[in-house]
Amino acid sequence: MTAIVAYPLLTALVTAFFKQSLVVPGRKFVGFDNIVDVLQGNFLQLFQQTMIFTLGTTILPFAIGFALALALNTRIRGANLMRGLMLIPWLVPGVVVSFLWMWIFNGNYGVMNALLAPLGVEPQAWLAQPGTAMWAVIIAKTWQSFPWIMVMLLAGLQTVPRELHEAAEMDGAGTVRRFFAITVPQLKGIIGLVLLLEFIWNFQHFDIIYVLTGGGPAGSTQTFATSVYETAFRGYDLGHAGALGLLWLILLMALVVVYVRFSEKGEER
Known part of the structure; x- marks a missing residue:
């Protein structure tokens, strides 16, 4: 779980806060800039589709x-x-x-x-x-x-x-x-x-x-x-991909919470 789930997931999430490319060595911390760029881009269109x-x-x-x-x-x-x-x-x-x-x-x-x-x-x-x-x-x-x-x-x-x-x-x-x-x-x-x-x-x-x-x-x-x-x-562009993945994960987590709540109610019944 650590090797194939936890580490790749955390690495991808951390990447959301850096300017990082697959073809350019190194990376630079940019804070929430990537997330802001994604939200101001075609995020709503992607969400709708x-x-x-x-x-x-x-x-x-x-x-x-x-x-x-x-x-x-x-x-x-x-x-x-x-x-x-x-x-x-x-x-x-x-x-x-x-x-x-x-x-x-x-x-x-x-x-x-x-x-x-x-x-x-x-x-x-x-x-x-x-x-x-x-x-x-x-x-x-x-x-x-x-x-x-x-x-x-x-x-x-x-x-x-x-x-x-x-x-x-x-x-x-x-x-x-x-x-x-x-x-x-x-x-x-x-x-x-x-x-x-x-x-x-x-x-x-x-x-x-x-x-x-x-x-x-x-x-x-x-x-x-x-x-x-x-x-x-x-x-x-790993930075913007990580930012989009982070927002996507937040939406998925909301669905997982609903699933867990539903499962608990089912067990109670």
Whole structure:
């Protein structure tokens, strides 16, 4: 922990207070200048784009995962096989997922344009346009992450006593009423945990964004994760990268506090 977590983290945070480059020897203490520069730069734009990506890749896979969990919780033929097959996207490495969706969204020979052509949609360079690139990245990340959410919610659904549904059905409650009156309250804890963990993970996600778009076009898919990398290893500016990382860490710590509080309440219940 000291070697691979604590020391690199502290070193990166300390760097935020120095003018330091990867190509120029030495460093100079500048106090909070780097942090001020970052805040006066494109910090708000990065925060907005990070939140768009995070919310999109949390809500969309949750909706898909919940729907599939409900479907697979019924007694249908081949349910066990379908559960196994749907785990494949989650098992595939992020870089492989990125190349797969890069081919799908390709403007010249991509499957997406071929599927939309019969509907009268003109071919699009999905990853090369600021208006569509972020949504393309969100779709790719959603495809990778929905199986984990599905498995977690499916496990929760299997703990809901069938007697509750049977009693409610005898009282005349329909499917929708039973869903909101029984299923959702019984899954309240697992739903909150899944959403919170997925939000934290997506808030710091890097690989799919960087491989698909590199933060482009025109910075439209740039997030905190990709911006720190670009600033440090493309711009060789460790000081500003450290300052951006420090602000990013503060935001993440706020999310971690919420997660810990939520976990403690769950244990009390």
